[in-house]
Amino acid sequence: MSTLAQPPDRGRVRRLAGAVAGAVVRPGPGSLPTRGGSLLARYRPELLWALFALANYVAMVAFESWETIPFHFIWISLTLLYGFRVWPTRPMLMILGAVMALTAESISLDAFNGTQLWGELFEVPLMAAMFLAMAWHAQRRVEAQLVAERQAGELTSMLERHDRFIHDASHELRTPVTIARGHLELLRAGDPGSAELAVALDELGRMDAIIERLLLLATAGHPDFLQISQVEVEPFLEELFMRWSEVARRSWRLGPLPDGALAVDPERIRAALDALLENAVKYSQEGDAIELRARRVGPAEIVIEVADEGCGIPREALARIFERFGRADAARARSTGGVGLGLAIVDAIAKRHGGRCTVQSTGRGAVFALHLPATPVYGPAGEKGIPGWVLPAGG
Numbered sequence: 001m002s003t004l005a006q007p008p009d010r011g012r013v014r015r016l017a018g019a020v021a022g023a024v025v026r027p028g029p030g031s032l033p034t035r036g037g038s039l040l041a042r043y044r045p046e047l048l049w050a051l052f053a054l055a056n057y058v059a060m061v062a063f064e065s066w067e068t069i070p071f072h073f074i075w076i077s078l079t080l081l082y083g084f085r086v087w088p089t090r091p092m093l094m095i096l097g098a099v100m101a102l103t104a105e106s107i108s109l110d111a112f113n114g115t116q117l118w119g120e121l122f123e124v125p126l127m128a129a130m131f132l133a134m135a136w137h138a139q140r141r142v143e144a145q146l147v148a149e150r151q152a153g154e155l156t157s158m159l160e161r162h163d164r165f166i167h168d169a170s171h172e173l174r175t176p177v178t179i180a181r182g183h184l185e186l187l188r189a190g191d192p193g194s195a196e197l198a199v200a201l202d203e204l205g206r207m208d209a210i211i212e213r214l215l216l217l218a219t220a221g222h223p224d225f226l227q228i229s230q231v232e233v234e235p236f237l238e239e240l241f242m243r244w245s246e247v248a249r250r251s252w253r254l255g256p257l258p259d260g261a262l263a264v265d266p267e268r269i270r271a272a273l274d275a276l277l278e279n280a281v282k283y284s285q286e287g288d289a290i291e292l293r294a295r296r297v298g299p300a301e302i303v304i305e306v307a308d309e310g311c312g313i314p315r316e317a318l319a320r321i322f323e324r325f326g327r328a329d330a331a332r333a334r335s336t337g338g339v340g341l342g343l344a345i346v347d348a349i350a351k352r353h354g355g356r357c358t359v360q361s362t363g364r365g366a367v368f369a370l371h372l373p374a375t376p377v378y379g380p381a382g383e384k385g386i387p388g389w390v391l392p393a394g395g
C-alpha cells in the first residue's frame with residue numbers, strides 16, 4: 001500500500017483546495033469565466049466580505065478615535081472567511097497584503113494627525129501573523145481531507161476489483177465443476193455402490209455451494225442487488241416456518257409475529273432466513289427446539305429471530321462467525337458439511353437493507369436476530385390508517 005503513504009501532490013491539493021472552497025483563482029485573465037452571473041455567484045462570500053471590509057475601512061477613516069473596532073472587524077471577518085473558503089496561497093497572500101496596506105495606511109494617517117499612537121501600527125503585523133497561523137491550519141486541514149478522500153477512493157476501487165475478481169473466478173469455475181459432475185454421475189450410473197465416486201460427487205457438491213455463495217457475495221454491492229417490494233410479515237414468516245418444519249425433525253415453534261408490511265427484497269430476506277434456519281437445524285439435534293419469531297423494537301426497527309437449543313457458539317468465536325469462511329469450530333464444520341459463508345451472506349443482505357444481524361449464545365443454543373430498519377406507514381389519506389412497517393426504499 002505504498003501509494004497510500006505518499007505525500008499529497010501539492011499542485012493537485014491546491015487545485016482541489018480551490019474546488020473545495022468553490023473559489024479557484026485562475027492564473028491569467030484569459031482563463032477567467034466570462035459569464036458575470038456565475039462569477040458573482042461563485043465569489044459571493046468574497047464580495048460580501050469585501051463590502052463589509054470597505055464599510056469598516058470607511059468607519060476607520062471617519063471615526064479616528066474609535067478605529068480599533070472596525071480595524072478588528074476587518075481582520076476577524078477575513079480570518080473567518082478564509083476558514084470557510086481556504087483560497088490557494090497566492091491569492092491569499094495578495095488579499096492579506098491588501099488588508100495590511102489599507103489598515104496600516106489608515107492608522108499611519110491618524111498617527112500623523114496625532115489622533116492615534118504610532119505603537120498602534122504594531123497591531124497590523126500581529127493580526128497578519130494570527131491570520132497566517134489560521135491559514136496554515138486551514139490548509140493542513142484541506143490537505144488531510146484530500147488525502148483521506150483519495151485513500152477512500154483507492155479503498156473503494158480495491159474492494160470493487162476484489163469483488164469483481166471473486167465474481168469472475170467463481171463464474172469461470174462453474175463450468176468445469178458442472179462438466180466434472182456430469183461425467184461422475186455417468187460413471188456412478190454404471191457403478192452405484194462406488195464409495196470413491198460418492199466422495200468425489202460430495203466434494204463437487206461442496207464446491208458448487210461455495211461457488212454459488214461466493215457469486216452471491218460478490219454481487220452484494222451491486223445497485224440492483226435488491227428488488228424491493230412490500231411483504232406482509234406474518235404470512236411471509238408463516239410460510240417459511242411451514243416449509244422448514246416439514247424438512248427437519250425438530251421441536252418447531254412459531255413465536256409471536258407483528259402485523260404490517262415490510263418493504264424488502266423478499267427473495268434476499270428469505271435466503272437470509274433460510275441460512276439462519278439451516279444453521280439452527282445443522283447445529284442442533286433431533287427433538288431440540290427451534291423458534292422463529294419477530295417483534296417491533298421502537299418506532300423504527302423490526303427484529304426477526306431464530307432461536308435454537310442446539311450446541312451453541314463459544315464466546316470467543318462469536319466475533320468471527322460472520323466473516324467469510326469463519327467457523328466456530330473448523331473440524332465440526334467440516335464434518336457437518338458447512339462452507340462458512342452462510343452468515344457472511346446473511347450479514348451482507350441485512351446491511352444492504354440498512355440493518356444488521358446479531359447473535360447471542362445462550363446457555364442452551366443460540367439466538368440469531370435480523371434487525372431491519374422500519375418506519376411506520378398508514379393507510380390511504382382520509383381512511384383510518386392501519387399502522388404498517390415499511391423499510392426505507394433502496395439499501
Ligand SMILES: Nc1ncnc2c1ncn2[C@@H]1O[C@H](COP(=O)(O)OP(=O)(O)OP(=O)(O)O)[C@@H](O)[C@H]1O
Nearest residue numbers: 279283312321327328329333338339340341342343
Ligand atoms: N445456530 C448455530 N448454532 C451453533 N453454531 C452456529 C450456528 N449458526 C452458525 N454457527 C457457527 O457459525 C459458523 C458460521 O456459520 P455459517 O452459516 O456462516 O457457515 P456454515 O454453516 O459452516 O457453512 P454454510 O456456508 O454452508 O452455511 C458455523 O460454522 C458454526 O460454527
Ligand SMILES: [Mg+2]
Nearest residue numbers: 275279342343
Ligand atoms: Mg450455515
